[in-house]
Amino acid sequence: MMPNDDLKPRAWTVSALCRAMADTLDAQFNPVTVRGEVSGFSRAASGHCYFSIKDDTGQIRCAMFRRAASLMDFAPRDGELVELRGRLGVYEARGDLQLIVESMERAGQGAMFEQFLRLKAKLEAEGLFDPAHKRPLPSQPRAIGVVTSLGAAAWHDVVTALQRRVPHIPVLMVPALVQGQVAAATLAQALQQLYAFTAEDNPFSPPVDVILLVRGGGSIDDLWSFNDENLARVMAQSPVPLISGVGHETDFTIADFVADVRAPTPTAAAEMAATDRGVGLEALSVLAHRLSRGLLRQQDRQAQRLDSVAARWGVGLVRQQDRQVQRLSAVAFRLSRPQALLSQHRQWLDQLGHRLQAGVQNDLTDKGHQLERLNDRLGFGRGQQVQNHIQRLERATLRLSSLDPHRVLERGYAWLSDDKGQALTHVGQFQPGQSVQATLSDGVLPLTVSL
Numbered sequence: 001m002m003p004n005d006d007l008k009p010r011a012w013t014v015s016a017l018c019r020a021m022a023d024t025l026d027a028q029f030n031p032v033t034v035r036g037e038v039s040g041f042s043r044a045a046s047g048h049c050y051f052s053i054k055d056d057t058g059q060i061r062c063a064m065f066r067r068a069a070s071l072m073d074f075a076p077r078d079g080e081l082v083e084l085r086g087r088l089g090v091y092e093a094r095g096d097l098q099l100i101v102e103s104m105e106r107a108g109q110g111a112m113f114e115q116f117l118r119l120k121a122k123l124e125a126e127g128l129f130d131p132a133h134k135r136p137l138p139s140q141p142r143a144i145g146v147v148t149s150l151g152a153a154a155w156h157d158v159v160t161a162l163q164r165r166v167p168h169i170p171v172l173m174v175p176a177l178v179q180g181q182v183a184a185a186t187l188a189q190a191l192q193q194l195y196a197f198t199a200e201d202n203p204f205s206p207p208v209d210v211i212l213l214v215r216g217g218g219s220i221d222d223l224w225s226f227n228d229e230n231l232a233r234v235m236a237q238s239p240v241p242l243i244s245g246v247g248h249e250t251d252f253t254i255a256d257f258v259a260d261v262r263a264p265t266p267t268a269a270a271e272m273a274a275t276d277r278g279v280g281l282e283a284l285s286v287l288a289h290r291l292s293r294g295l296l297r298q299q300d301r302q303a304q305r306l307d308s309v310a311a312r313w314g315v316g317l318v319r320q321q322d323r324q325v326q327r328l329s330a331v332a333f334r335l336s337r338p339q340a341l342l343s344q345h346r347q348w349l350d351q352l353g354h355r356l357q358a359g360v361q362n363d364l365t366d367k368g369h370q371l372e373r374l375n376d377r378l379g380f381g382r383g384q385q386v387q388n389h390i391q392r393l394e395r396a397t398l399r400l401s402s403l404d405p406h407r408v409l410e411r412g413y414a415w416l417s418d419d420k421g422q423a424l425t426h427v428g429q430f431q432p433g434q435s436v437q438a439t440l441s442d443g444v445l446p447l448t449v450s451l
Contacts, residue, residue, distance in 0.1 A: 018092040025097075030087040034060070034099065035107050038076045040219035043069070051076070052219075053084060053099065061091070064101040072104055078220030079113035082106055112220055116227055119254060123229070128236050129257045135241045137261060139275045141209030143170045145197065145240075147190045150175040154214045154245070154266035161270035166277050172197055172204055177225075178215040184228030187213070191234050198239045210273050211238060213255060214245040214266035226253035235259060245269025321389045409441035416447075 012020070036053040043049050047066030052059045062084065076082060086101040123129065144162065148155050155173070162171055176190035177183040194211055197204045213235070215226065225231070226246050235242055235258045244259035245266040256262040263269035409415065416424040417437050424436060434449040 014095070015092055018090045018095055022090040022092075025088040025090070031085060031102075032088055032099070034084045034086075035081070036060075036084075037078075037112060038080045038082055039078055039221055041076050041078055049076075049101075053082070060099050061096055062086075062099045062101050063091075064104065068102050074106060076104065077113070079116065080106065081113070112224070116254070119227065119229055119232075120257065123232055123254065123258070128232060133236075134260045137241050137243070137272060138209045141169060141274055142206035143172060143197075143204070143208045144273050145194045145208040145211040146171060146173045146214065147176055147187060147194060147211065148173070148214045148266070149178045152178060152216060154178075154216045157216075157265075157267045158212060158214055158245075158270040161267050162273070165271065166274045168277065169274055170206070172208055179218070179222050179225060183225035184231045187225060188228075188231045188234040191231075191238070195237070195239055209240055211240060211242045212245060212266075212269045212273060213242060213259065214263075214269050215247065216266060217248040217251060223247050223251060223253055226255040228254070231255065232258045243269045243272055321393065324393065406441065409439070414445075415439040 034053055036055050036059075039052045039054050039059065041049065041051040047069060049064040049069045051062050051064075053062050054060075064086075083105050084099065084101045085103045086099050089098055089100055090096070091098040127133070144166075146155070146158055148158070150173070159171070162169070172194070174190040174194045176186040178187070191211070191213070194208065196202060197208045200207055202208075213226075215223070223246060226244075232254050235244075235255060238260075241260040242258075243261045243263055244253070244255045245263035245268060246253050246255055247265075249264035261272060263272055415438070417439065418424060418429075419435055419437070424430065430436070430449045432449055436447045436449060438445040438447050
């Protein structure tokens with residue numbers, strides 16, 4: 001027996017069922033007014049707005065088309081309590097319940113937003129947001145610390161920016177959850193772990209000099225972990241400057257107010273963490289050029305000073321040598337009259353000769369050492385000039401030696417004196433039979449005058 005086809009339930013097509021549900025909703029509820037908090041608000045390039053309306057236990061997807069959106073006199077924010085008027089329907093492409101919003105009005109701040117404002121006011125009164133506590137960022141940190149989710153797009157954005165700008169700076173990442181009920185606790189724990197690596201004697205070398213706390217954009221629910229009071233207090237204890245890069249430019253969290261610097265995006269936070277390597281290299285190039293020019297100028301000045309010193313030393317040395325030659329010439333002149341001075345100054349002459357020779361030799365030795373040191377310092381070839389002066393002194397010494405009275409007697413001369421030792425130099429001083437002494441080079445000979 002075949003079953004009765006009239007007893008079978010009707011088989012709907014998906015689209016027909018969606019239309020039937022939409023008709024039922026329209027008949028039962030529309031138009032409808034709903035109060036709740038805005039979540040995930042976004043405005044498309046077309047001008048249409050998409051978001052959710054929610055309370056503690058439920059939420060409804062909403063769409064507000066461009067014409068209705070243009071009539072709003074305010075810009076909705078996540079967490080804001082609003083009152084919507086519109087029509088319930090079914091979005092057939094996904095089978096989702098959807099509220100087509102025709103108007104929106106503020107209905108109060110909203111529970112989450114009010115909680116945010118209360119915590120903000122409390123921490124601000126305690127001084128956690130005080131600008132006086134904000135520290136400047138280092139231009140070239142020794143290492144950069146990052147706290148975010150390992151699988152988040154924010155981590156990829158930060159790594160890409162740092163590799164592009166400062167690939168030479170090491171990065172230490174401590175992973176944490178960035179969304180969910182336990183996310184705030186893991187973020188605080190990750191920061192505390194990272195603080196241990198800021199010390200000079202930490203196991204990770206070099207020390208971390210700046211920390212990035214980052215997360216990509218999202219709704220107020222997605223970013224709520226960064227509005228945690230304990231996380232804010234842990235951030236305030238950071239031993240090094242801390243950058244908050246949470247959400248997009250329009251998103252603000254408690255973490256943004258506590259941080260030393262607030263960045264509009266994770267990428268911007270990475271760019272703030274250190275000066276671009278290209279800027280540093282350009283500055284180093286300029287400094288190297290200035291240093292090179294300064295060294296060249298200094299070398300030129302030192303060379304001029306050495307030239308001046310060399311000139312003064314050369315003139316002084318010549319003058320000193322001339323004075324020595326003059327002194328020797330004067331001595332030689334005084335010794336040119338040996339007959340009158342021989343008996344009285346023989347010993348003095350011998351001593352003087354030794355002293356002069358020793359003094360000249362010592363002086364020559366000293367001057368030779370001085371010339372060698374001067375030649376080493378100045379790098380000039382003064383050796384030939386010094387040698388010429390030494391030769392002049394040696395010739396003067398030879399001339400002095402040739403004037404020695406003993407040398408005169410050795411050439412056949414004799415020195416005549418009477419029995420009293422007086423020198424006889426004129427014929428009129430001699431008398432017949434007079435006894436005289438002839439002093440020769442090798443001794444004294446007694447003589448008698450015969451006329």
